[in-house]
Amino acid sequence: MALKDLFVKPNQKKKKYATIPTETAKNDVPEGIMTKCPSCKKIMYTKELAKNFKVCLHCGHHFxxxxxxxxxxxxxxxxxxxxxxxxxxxxxxxxxxxxxxxxxxxxxxxxxxxxxxxxxxxxxxxxxxxxxxxxxxxxxxxxxxxxxxxxxxxxxxxxxxxxxxxxxxxxxxxxxxxxxxxxxxxxxxxxxxxxxxxxxxxxxxxxxxxxxxxxxxxxxxxxxxxxxxxxxxxxxxxxxxxxxxxxxxxxxxxxxxxxxxxxxxxxxxxxxxxxxxxxxxxxxxxxxxxxx
Structure with missing residues (x-):
């Protein structure tokens, strides 16, 4: 294995995740259920974020x-x-x-x-x-x-x-x-x-x-x-x-x-x-x- 191969990012298809409408998140979702990414501003389920090692499902921001x-x-x-x-x-x-x-x-x-x-x-x-x-x-x-x-x-x-x-x-x-x-x-x-x-x-x-x-x-x-x-x-x-x-x-x-x-x-x-x-x-x- 070449040293450079350790750090080459593999080509992977991006998974698609459902984006929760902002108004729904504000009005109907209990606190803590949803998390808003400070980078891309998209909202996702906190549990899904945790499963993804707290990396934004949309833009890759590391919480x-x-x-x-x-x-x-x-x-x-x-x-x-x-x-x-x-x-x-x-x-x-x-x-x-x-x-x-x-x-x-x-x-x-x-x-x-x-x-x-x-x-x-x-x-x-x-x-x-x-x-x-x-x-x-x-x-x-x-x-x-x-x-x-x-x-x-x-x-x-x-x-x-x-x-x-x-x-x-x-x-x-x-x-x-x-x-x-x-x-x-x-x-x-x-x-x-x-x-x-x-x-x-x-x-x-x-x-x-x-x-x-x-x-x-x-x-x-x-x-x-x-x-x-x-x-x-x-x-x-x-x-x-x-x-x-x-x-x-x-x-x-x-x-x-x-x-x-x-x-x-x-x-x-x-x-x-x-x-x-x-x-x-x-x-x-x-x-x-x-x-x-």
Whole structure:
């Protein structure tokens, strides 16, 4: 198999889905039954959207996913074993109301922190997985997030299996100051050690991957992938425009812009992700071969 064949989109006939009239949806459909796509503005059944891995049935727009949805859509059924799930953040800087906000996020998201880590299989191929979740503090990177990701990388090194991360983050967590920024170095060092030991690193950037996360572990994969139209960048668009006194392109800080400028290896639709990652994992198994 040629490397380029991993990322060639197969010719498939588009399925036709019924579009629900807007007025009917507004007046007669109970809340939550229907979902409106923010891209093409078409309305579809929420259940049908969920079955399609939260990819719009009409235009292919990728809705945000939480960590549990990603586990269910990506890993083999019942294969995921979570690790370090009980680690929670403290308040080392005595930041006002920080602990109360953390507790509210735990109640809302049903998570203890903004990343879920564990071991699972993709079509029988064993991997260590880290999945950032924007429903908890906007996926911000605090000391516990950095520690959990580092421990997951070290677990992959210990087991000699690949490590993959799904990133979704607003950047470093301001309530933890420099302790948060230190996680950039800690995770990067862990990835370097893992790589030197022959480990395979796959990064999948999703909407949004910004700030210190984009500038550290999100960009350090052997393969750096992204979902279509994912927002990826370090500083905010307005900050950059004011600094350089230039207007930026309309597609600036999108996955498509980064791919065009050589900062990504590929953009992969969620509908094709299992197939593409399976190919990569099997190539990197002992005895796996890649045809050029």
């Amino acid at each position: 945000q996913m939480n960590s549990r949805e990603r586990i269910d859509s990506f890993l083999d059924e019942n294969s995921f074993e979570e690790i370090n799930e009980n680690m929670i953040s403290k308040n080392p800087l005595n930041f006002p109301d920080y602990l109360e906000k953390l507790e509210k996020d735990r109640q809302k998201s049903k998570l203890n922190e903004a990343v879920v880590t564990g071991i699972g299989t993709v079509n029988g191929n064993k991997i260590v997985l880290a999945i950032m979740d924007a429903s908890f503090r906007m996926g911000s990177m605090g000391s516990v997030v950095g520690e959990k990701i580092t421990l997951a990388i070290e677990k992959a090194d210990e087991l000699s299996i690949p490590f993959m991360i799904f990133t979704a983050s607003g950047g470093a967590r301001m309530q933890e100051g420099a302790l948060s920024l230190m996680q950039m170095a800690k995770t990067s060092v862990a990835l370097k050690r893992f790589s030197e030991n022959g480990g395979l690193i796959i990064s999948m950037m999703t909407y949004p991957t910004t700030g210190g996360v984009s500038a550290s572990f999100a960009s350090l994969g052997d393969f750096n992938f992204a979902e279509p139209e994912a927002l990826i960048g370090f500083a905010g668009r307005r900050v950059i425009e004011q600094s350089i006194r230039e207007e930026l392109p309309a597609d600036f800080q999108t996955a498509e812009f980064l791919l065009k400028h050589g900062q990504l290896d590929a953009i992969i639709s969620r509908l094709e992700l299992v197939e593409k990652i399976t190919n990569i994992l099997e190539i990197h198994q002992p005895g796996g071969e890649l045809e050029w």
